[in-house]
Amino acid sequence: MAVLVVAEHDNASVKDATNKVVTAATAMGADVDVLVAGSNAGGAAAAAAKIDGVRKVLHADGATLAKQMAEPLEALIVPLMSGYDAVLFPASTTGKNAAPRVAAKLDVMQVSGVIGIEGADTFVRPIYAGNAIITVQDSQPKKVLVVQPTAFKAAGNGGSASVEATAAPAGPFKSAFVSEEMAKSDRPELTAAKRIVSGGRALGSSEEFHKVLEPLADKLGAAVGASRAAVDAGYAPNDYQVGQTGKVVAPELYVAIGISGAIQHLAGMKDSKVIVAINKDEDAPIFQVADYGLVADYKTAVPELMDELGKAGV
Amino acid sequence: MKVLVPVKRVLDYNLKVRVKPDGSGVDLSNLKMSINPFCEIAIEEAVRMKEGGGGHAKDSATEVVAVSIGPEQAQETLRNALAIGADRGILVKADGEVEPLAVAKILKGVIEAEKPDLVILGKQAIDDDNNATAQMLAALLDWPQATFASKVVLAGNKATVTREVDGGLQTIDVDLPAIISTDLRLNEPRYASLPNIMKAKKKPIDAKTPADYGVDTAPRLKVTKTAEPGKRQAGIKVKTTAELVGKLKEAGVI
Numbered sequence: 313m314a315v316l317v318v319a320e321h322d323n324a325s326v327k328d329a330t331n332k333v334v335t336a337a338t339a340m341g342a343d344v345d346v347l348v349a350g351s352n353a354g355g356a357a358a359a360a361a362k363i364d365g366v367r368k369v370l371h372a373d374g375a376t377l378a379k380q381m382a383e384p385l386e387a388l389i390v391p392l393m394s395g396y397d398a399v400l401f402p403a404s405t406t407g408k409n410a411a412p413r414v415a416a417k418l419d420v421m422q423v424s425g426v427i428g429i430e431g432a433d434t435f436v437r438p439i440y441a442g443n444a445i446i447t448v449q450d451s452q453p454k455k456v457l458v459v460q461p462t463a464f465k466a467a468g469n470g471g472s473a474s475v476e477a478t479a480a481p482a483g484p485f486k487s488a489f490v491s492e493e494m495a496k497s498d499r500p501e502l503t504a505a506k507r508i509v510s511g512g513r514a515l516g517s518s519e520e521f522h523k524v525l526e527p528l529a530d531k532l533g534a535a536v537g538a539s540r541a542a543v544d545a546g547y548a549p550n551d552y553q554v555g556q557t558g559k560v561v562a563p564e565l566y567v568a569i570g571i572s573g574a575i576q577h578l579a580g581m582k583d584s585k586v587i588v589a590i591n592k593d594e595d596a597p598i599f600q601v602a603d604y605g606l607v608a609d610y611k612t613a614v615p616e617l618m619d620e621l622g623k624a625g626v
Numbered sequence: 627m628k629v630l631v632p633v634k635r636v637l638d639y640n641l642k643v644r645v646k647p648d649g650s651g652v653d654l655s656n657l658k659m660s661i662n663p664f665c666e667i668a669i670e671e672a673v674r675m676k677e678g679g680g681g682h683a684k685d686s687a688t689e690v691v692a693v694s695i696g697p698e699q700a701q702e703t704l705r706n707a708l709a710i711g712a713d714r715g716i717l718v719k720a721d722g723e724v725e726p727l728a729v730a731k732i733l734k735g736v737i738e739a740e741k742p743d744l745v746i747l748g749k750q751a752i753d754d755d756n757n758a759t760a761q762m763l764a765a766l767l768d769w770p771q772a773t774f775a776s777k778v779v780l781a782g783n784k785a786t787v788t789r790e791v792d793g794g795l796q797t798i799d800v801d802l803p804a805i806i807s808t809d810l811r812l813n814e815p816r817y818a819s820l821p822n823i824m825k826a827k828k829k830p831i832d833a834k835t836p837a838d839y840g841v842d843t844a845p846r847l848k849v850t851k852t853a854e855p856g857k858r859q860a861g862i863k864v865k866t867t868a869e870l871v872g873k874l875k876e877a878g879v880i
Contacts, residue, residue, distance in 0.1 A: 381798070382761065382771055405791040409773050412726070412761035421727040421846035424756045438855065439754050440643040444652050447851040458757075486770035486801040490786065494794035501793070507879070532880065543810065550776065550790045550811050556755065557664075557810060559792075565879040575642055576752075582858055586879045588870065594863075603861035604873050616867040624871050626880050 313342040313432060315398040316370075318389070318407065320461075321348060321356035326363070328504050329402040331466035334363050336459045337400050338467070339429035343367045345396070346473075349388055349480070351378035357475050364468040374480025379489045385410040387481035390417045397432075398455035403560070404503075407458055415456035422456040423448055427463035441556035442579035462503065462562040462583060495551055502552065505535035507565040510554055510581070513541035514570025514591070514610065521547040524614050525569065531621055537561065537581075539571045555580035569610050573598030590614070627780075627802075629672040629687045630742035631712065632733055633665040635696045635703040636753040643753075645854045652852060659699065661706045664748025667808040670815040671778060672746050673711030680813055686780050687744075689713050693736055695729055697721050701831060708826035709818035715831035716740075720843050726754075728836070728843040730762035735839025737767065742803065744785065749774050749807040760807035770800040773807040 315337045320327040330346065337344040345368045348357040357371035370392070376384040389410075393399060399414060401407035403425060415422040427445075428436030435448050435457065502508065509529040515521040521542060529536045538548035540555050554561055556576040566584035571577060573589070573596055581587070582601055589602035592609045599605040606613055637643055638660040644653045661669075669692060671680065678684030692707035694700040695718040704715035718732050737745065750757040764771035772778075772787035776795065779786040789796045790809040800806075818826070836843050864870045874880045 379796070382764070382773070386765060405774060405789075408757050409761065409771075412756075412758035413765040413771070415758070416727060416730060416762035416765035419727075421725045422756075422758055423847065424754075424758060434850070440637070440652065441752065441755065442855055443643045444645050445853045445855050446849050447853075449848040449850050450846075451848070452846055486804070487772065488799045490797040490799055492791075492794060492796045503792070540810070549794075550809065551792070551794055553810075556752070557750065565874070576639075582855075586874070586877050587858075587861075588874070599863070600860045601858045603877070604870055605861065605863045606865075606867065606870055607863060608867075613867055617870065620867045620871040621880070624875060624880070626871075 313340070313397045314395065315340055315342040315344055315400060316392060316396045317344060317346045318399065318401045319346050319348045319356065319360050320402045320404050320406065321350060321353065323350045323353040324355040326356050326359045328466050329404060329461035330360060331363055332461035332464040333400050333402045333459045334365055334467040335464040336426065336429050338365045340398065340432045342397065342432065345370060347372065347389070347392070349377045349380060349385060351375055361473040361475050362469045362471050364471045366471055366473040369473055369475045370478045371475050372478045372480045376483045376485065377480050380406050381487055381489065382410045382413050383485040383487055384481045384483065386413040386417060389414050392478070393418060393454055398457060400457045400459050403458050403460045411456055411458045418454050418456065420452050420454050420456050422458060423450055424458045426457050426459045438579065441576045442582070443575060460560055462560050495549065499529060500533070500535045502535045502537055503559050503561055505563050507532045507534035508537045508561055508563045509534045509567045509569065510537035510539065510571060511542055511548065511569050512539040512571030513545055515542060515547055518547045524610060528614055528618060531618060531626060539574065539577045541574070568598050568602070569614065571598055572596045573601065627687050627744060628689045628691065628740065628742040629675060630691050630693060630737060630740055630745045631668045631672045631707065632693045632747050633669060633703050633707050634662040634748070634751045635659050635694060635700045636662045636751055639663055639752055645852055649851050649853055661703045662748050662751045664750055664808050666815045667812050668746040668748050669707045669710045669712055670813045671808065674813065675780065677711065682780060691716065691740060691742065693718065693733065695720055695724055695732055704831055705826050706818070708829045709823045710816060711822070714829055716834060717831055718834045718836060720836050723845055724843045725845050725847065726756050726758040726762055727846065728841055729759050730766055731841045732836050732839050733763050734766045735841065744802060744804060744806065746806045746808060749809055760805050764805040769803055769805050771805045772798055772800050774809040775806050776809050776811045778806060778812070
């Protein structure tokens with residue numbers, strides 16, 4: 313049995329999510345190849361070749377793959393599937409965008425949001441924002457999985473697989489990249505961060521959200537996240553959203569400030585190692601999952617916390 | 627331009643689902659069902675294209691058709707879409723779980739009959755959380771797709787769509803006909819007014835079946851177990867930030 317892992321990468325290097333999806337693929341008991349589809353992505357292909365457990369890296373390079381859009385990825389991956397039993401995508405926006413397109417072309421129902429691999433054909437995934445966990449048996453001849461990277465440990469980087477070139481699709485395609493506006497930040501990326509400071513609707517305004525959370529995040533070397541309520545209210549960009557409809561995170565430390573703890577938010581952060589909640593409502597559901605809860609107004613608690621962290625040498 | 631909007635009936639987003647004690651599934655009996663929130667956003671966007679609003683010129687859409695695939699009661703979901711402003715509905719009656727692949731195949735059949743220029747769907751249903759139907763439909767039709775849309779600008783035979791992606795926003799052009807899936811911030815759906823709810827009752831809903839489109843809805847995936855998620859133990863309340871910092875040090879996370 314052979315499976316193909318679609319790498320999450322920025323052409324220069326592979327993201328940690330790739331290593332985690334390789335771990336998931338290995339758990340299927342299969343030979344694991346990694347596909348690096350990009351433009352001038354030699355760096356990423358070389359990095360993928362170092363991931364432990366990888367048999368071979370397929371490197372497709374061309375202008376049509378520069379933005380890893382769904383149509384060219386479909387055109388690239390569907391023919392490759394004659395040599396594989398399964399293809400695994402990371403649950404990034406790139407993976408979620410392309411995977412169902414590949415699945416439909418293969419006439420396969422995909423398994424989304426996989427958090428557990430119990431064998432070559434048995435997978436575990438959450439439904440209803442993580443309020444139920446189902447075990448799914450997939451006996452289709454080809455399988456398409458979208459894997460939640462936070463649920464798996466990253467494979468190491470001690471390997472030395474070969475890199476094989478494969479042709480990029482020529483096009484033309486009916487969709488075209490126009491522009492992008494990426495958040496510029498020195499803070500770590502939300503899904504890869506070891507620490508996250510997250511704010512909710514209680515922050516009251518966009519100014520307050522940034523003024524309160526950013527200094528604390530910088531002190532902790534943390535990424536900044538937000539609840540859906542805060543995103544809905546316009547306090548934070550959608551890219552910050554942690555939860556069922558946003559990002560799923562599992563940092564070592566998650567600090568929830570002014571977040572009530574709606575089910576859909578908990579679905580995105582409950583696997584964090586240590587959860588801290590600061591909320592003035594002592595009945596807020598967030599306290600039911602927090603390791604350490606502080607019933608206090610963030611307006612006084614956050615500055616105090618900054619001081620105490622300073623005293624503790626953080 | 628004709629716009630088609632598929633909508634799904636799901637457990638109301640304010641309610642928490644219960645897992646059946648025998649692990650055979652979730653218990654939805656006697657629980658309030660509503661239109662999937664992302665589908666509501668899709669209907670709102672299509673109606674704005676018709677009425678003018680949200681940056682769209684009036685009459686950008688000339689007709690908005692809502693489609694739902696589900697049990698008889700999905701008719702209520704369609705009425706909801708009609709009350710927001712869709713012109714007519716199509717109910718494809720199917721009981722039990724219909725997977726996104728089968729939904730996409732049925733929608734392909736509907737589209738071949740209706741010939742819309744644009745299809746707008748929710749990015750994800752909040753029950754099965756698959757995030758797959760829009761992309762699958764685009765693949766089956768060989769149409770371009772713009773998923774996770776936060777802004778849609780129509781211009782001639784193209785749509786320029788801003789997408790919510792990891793790390794920020796991406797803008798792409800898609801040739802029409804195309805598939806768009808909605809993200810949270812595309813718009814804020816209106817509350818349907820009472821006169822519009824009354825008017826919606828008179829709008830036509832066609833009844834169809836998956837067989838009309840030659841689609842077999844038997845699930846491809848077999849759910850062997852449904853379980854409660856692992857419970858996280860509630861921790862302790864600390865009294866001061868100093869105590870909190872002490873605990874975090876002990877836990878080795880700072």
